[in-house]
Amino acid sequence: MTVTPREKVKVGIIGAGPGGLAAAINFLRIPFVDLSVFDQATELREVGAGISINENTWRHLRLLGAADKIEQYTKRGDSSKIDGEHRNGLTGELLSRRFQSADPNAPPRSRIERYKLQRALLSQIPEDLIQLSKKVTRIQDTTQGVTVTFTDGSTAGPFDLVIGADGIRSVVRQHAFPDHRLSYTGKVAYRVIIPAEKVAHVKNIPSGSTFWHTTKTHVYTDPLDNGLFEIATRAIESEEHGNKVSWGQKVPKSQVVHHYDGYCETIRQIIAAPDEWLEFAMFGGPRLESVIHNDRIALLGDASHPLSGAFGSGAAFAFEDALILARAIEYTYARNQTIGEALKLYDEIRSPHYKGLYSVLNGHADTAREVAAISPALSENELIAESLSRNFKSSNDWIYKYDVTKVWDERIKEEETKHNLAGMSSESSGKKEPATATVPHVAVSA
Ligand SMILES: Cc1cc2nc3c(=O)[nH]c(=O)nc-3n(C[C@H](O)[C@H](O)[C@H](O)COP(=O)(O)OP(=O)(O)OC[C@H]3O[C@@H](n4cnc5c(N)ncnc54)[C@H](O)[C@@H]3O)c2cc1C
The missing domain is CATH 3.50.50.60 (FAD/NAD(P)-binding domain)
Structure with a gap:
């Protein structure tokens, strides 16, 4: 052949x-x-925000050959440790809590700085490939x-x-x-990663990732495990913020703090800690x-x-x-x-x-x-x-x-079954199947 x-x-x-x-x-x-x-x-760099590496993200990073380029890959969860919580942002009341998954063969959900994810993926690509x-x-x-x-x-x-x-x-x-x-959703995300020592004085900071909810906005806090602390919020802002199409734009503390005046003391103190923030106007669209x-x-x-x-x-x-x-x-x-x-x-x-x-x-x-x-x-x-x-x-x-x-x-199993059935029926009707029904991937040439 x-x-x-x-x-x-x-x-x-x-x-x-x-x-x-x-x-x-x-x-x-x-x-x-x-x-x-x-x-x-x-240059390829990620704006300063955190990203969650969930169970399926780890699975894919393994398939991509990039998982072990992220230091958290060697970690294993401890089911007695809190992984995440949801709290009432106004009172601090605990509403739900989950514990770390303790799979001996896989790292637990981790939160890392986004550039580390980018760097791990880039390690699998020849340097001169990306123009x-x-x-x-x-x-x-x-x-x-x-x-x-x-x-x-x-x-x-x-x-x-x-x-x-x-x-x-x-x-x-x-x-x-x-x-x-x-369209602009009417909300922006204010995000920042700061040294954990800047919030060390704040009482009652939960040890895992925490969503602090109100009916219209929320604050997310996460003590990252390398001496850093992440804060990511949602705030309602005017159309003007959507028109600017801000993405990772630096904004002063004064633009952010007042949105969280009604939150509990813990959140007010955390929000007051960074000197500047990054603003991301949130856009969405239909599926x-x-x-x-x-x-x-x-x-x-x-x-x-x-x-x-x-x-x-x-x-x-x-x-x-x-x-x-x-x-x-x-x-x-x-x-x-x-x-x-x-x-x-x-x-x-x-x-x-x-x-x-x-x-x-x-x-x-x-x-x-x-x-x-x-x-x-x-x-x-x-x-x-x-x-x-x-x-x-x-x-x-x-x-x-x-x-x-x-x-x-x-x-693919379904595709193969369909293909085999089609083959059987064309054989029994004596018809010969065409090699390709339409134009192949690329012109087949010698
Ligand atoms: C506020 C926020 C929080 C998020 N938090 C998380 C999280 O915790 N965990 C998580 O997994 N995901 C999170 N995401 C989503 C995550 O960032 C993206 O889904 C993920 O990065 C995949 O994006 P992407 O590669 O499709 O696009 P992007 O990361 O946006 O990359 C697009 C690339 O295309 C380039 N580009 C754009 N336009 C052009 C052009 N015209 N010509 C050439 N190049 C161009 C850009 O420079 C960029 O490098 C968050 C997203 C937002 C907005």
Whole structure:
């Protein structure tokens, strides 16, 4: 049997955040891919905030070969130690508490500075792969493939596949889905990581990560385990903050402190500690039913679903996307199918999962409306407790335990069964199946 040599599949990744880097690692492992990665940044660095590494994030970091580059990977949980709490932000009252998971084979949920995650992923990628200072401004679909144009006037492509991993304000999404709109949520996140000694004088700081709730905003505090302390808040701010599209912008303490005047003493003291903060205007948008376009463009991570940091697991969602997209390309290539078919497989596997995530968020919004409508009206403290207890009635553990590799295996089993049945029926009807139904991955050439 002679094997027909095939051209490489040209893949361009736009964006080198956690999602783009995970895609790069996965695609570098595919021998028939010719990979290019572009980012608008002049250097790759994360803005100073913390990120949660949950059970599924660790699993993916292992698959990406990057887990042991993060020092917390060697840790093991202690089930007698508090992992996280929810408290009433006004009174400090404890509303719920969970303990660390003590799996002897895996690290517990950890909170790390985001640049460490970035650095761990970068350790798996050749240094010269990522082309920096390349801000994509225009995307063109041509019969030869997809071409991208940068602000410096240069172009790249044509690509057989362009992956939009360019974050919440994705240019690739704008090109593929021009009607999709992001809007300012009316809230900003104020975030900071400070030396723990700056809050050492504050009494009653919980030892684990803690959400301090009111009905409209919350404060998140986390004593990180390297002498640092993280504070991440939500505050209601005017449209003007949304118009500025602030992202990681430094703001003075005076802009932040007054939002938390009504909170309990512990929180007021914690909020007063940093001298300056970083502001992140929160944007969100409706769920896209499909995140693929024209058989040649796929979105992943925050570009595909602007969840605004909900669930504290956006990096893991992006890792799941990247893995499935790469597997779909490999699987269909081996069967001489089109890139369009690979993207369809990707979409069919990922979309139901995101649908589930959005329905949790919609459920929370429904809860807020329902408790606000209870008659006679509840006090603020009762509202906080009631909202939380309703939201926690159904566990969100499925999000953090979701194993996308199992989902992939099951889906492929179904594909194989379908394929075998189709083969049997064409044999019995005497019909010969065509080698490829449509245009293959790339033009098959000698
Ligand atoms: C307030 C907040 C808190 C969060 N907290 C957590 C958390 O605790 N845990 C967690 O897992 N996740 C968290 N997330 C989400 C997490 O940051 C993202 O989901 C995760 O980083 C995956 O993002 P990404 O790679 O898809 O996009 P990004 O991280 O946004 O990366 C996009 C990349 O694309 C580049 N880019 C953008 N536009 C262009 C262009 N036109 N041309 C070229 N390059 C471009 C950018 O420079 C950037 O490097 C949070 C998000 C927010 C907003």
